[in-house]
Amino acid sequence: MQRRHFLAALPLCSAPWVHAQNKSLTPLKFTLDFRVTSQTAPFFLALQNGYYREEGLDVSLDVGSGSVASITRIASGAYQLGLGDISSLIEFNAQNAGTPRVQAVYQYYNRAPFVIIGRKDRGITSDFLSLKGKKVAAAAVESTRRAWPMVARNKHLPADLFSWSTTEFSARDNVMVRGDVDAATYFHDSAVSLFARIKPEELSILHYTDAGVQLYGNAILASSALIAEKPQLVAAFLRATNRAIVECIANPAAAIAAVRQREPILDEKTELARWAITTQYIAAADTKSHGLGDFSKRLLEQQVDSVVQTFALKTMPSADALFNSSMLPPKSVRMLKA
Incomplete structure (x- = not known):
């Protein structure tokens, strides 16, 4: 069969992400906090299942060198999004007063592990x-x-x-x-x-x-420039990622399969055990009332106060400057089933 005839014979009802390939995709660079493990399985599930493409995004996921380093990567403009530590973000913003260059947009670890x-x-x-x-x-x-x-x-x-x-x-x-x-x-x-x-x-x-150290841990961070200029891209990324997080919690086997597709050398049993622990911190405490990804302003303000006192910082960033929740998916899709 000639190539043009073969293409014409392809079924029209293909997967949604295949259709997404027919429209232009917006590239986004995301830095992980560390190497590839099941701790970040949802991002790989969203990538491999085409959830990002369905949202019109061409997402690249790169390994990181620590949850602190992610902040400087985003602030420098090398990456638009990433996974980084909230306490370190507080310290960074306090030391770089003025308009914040990086903000949290989705709380990944509801408690720091x-x-x-x-x-x-x-x-x-x-x-x-x-x-x-x-x-x-x-x-x-x-x-x-x-x-x-x-x-x-x-x-x-x-x-x-x-x-x-x-x-x-x-x-x-x-x-x-x-x-x-x-x-x-x-x-x-x-x-x-x-x-x-x-x-x-x-x-x-x-x-x-x-x-008694109740801290928010790693969050999805975004550059303030991206938030200001194209908030719809951040919202699209969060919709796809939240969808994958919910799926990974409900189906750990799918989570591990996704991350092992990226890193086949990973041991399935070890990564299942790792994801079981990760889930305890993602779906912890506050998520039962306000859903995945959101935060308590009171708790974040307490964390800001603790970080400022501990490191004798001269500036106290506001919770609103640190965390922008305006692009979160609706609460209805962020609530886990009992």
Whole structure:
């Protein structure tokens, strides 16, 4: 069959995203906070299932180098959207007064998954005081490390209770397994790789939330220029992403299949365990009342106050300047089924 005859014979009722290819797509660059894992599976599901294309978007997803670095990538104009830490955004906006260059538009982690994980054979328990005099591994610029002074203040502990051992993300598990350090900072869901090498019962997990540190974690961030000039693109991106988040929570197998399509080397069992933990932080606390993606202004203002005090910042950003919720999908599609 000649090519033109073959094309003419194609069925007209193809998938929606195929039709989207026939119209011009708007390119958007999105930076992840870290490497590809199931923590960010919804973005890959939305990409691979054509949800972004249905919204008229040609989205590229790039790996990141930490939830703090995402903010500078967006502020510089290298990326229009990304996943980054709210506390770090507060600090960034306070240090760069004036019109904000980056704003949160969708709260991904409803609570920050900040933990310190320690070896029980080094005397570390669920009590933060057990970290006294220990060596704790963390990357140089990492949100869990940055938030430690908030825990220290809440627990009336000295900020130098232990010593930091600056370690690249990729080496963190290794130094824990070898015993070079006594503990390490993690996003809770990032620690699944460690649990595969050290039995969980041999480890103590110290949750920042247990110290009364109630923080919003990583959020979808957008450049203020994009928000001002083309808010409809941000809204379209959020519709597609929210659709994928809801689907991934309802069907974890689909979430893992999507992320393994991008990174086939990932272990299915490990990523399912990781996504199960991630879901606890995405669909946590406030989401039962106001749905996925939204935030409590009162809680965000408390977080701003805590960050400003902890880092002795001279400017206190307003909650409205930090978070723009005007482009969120309707609440009806952001509510999870019981």
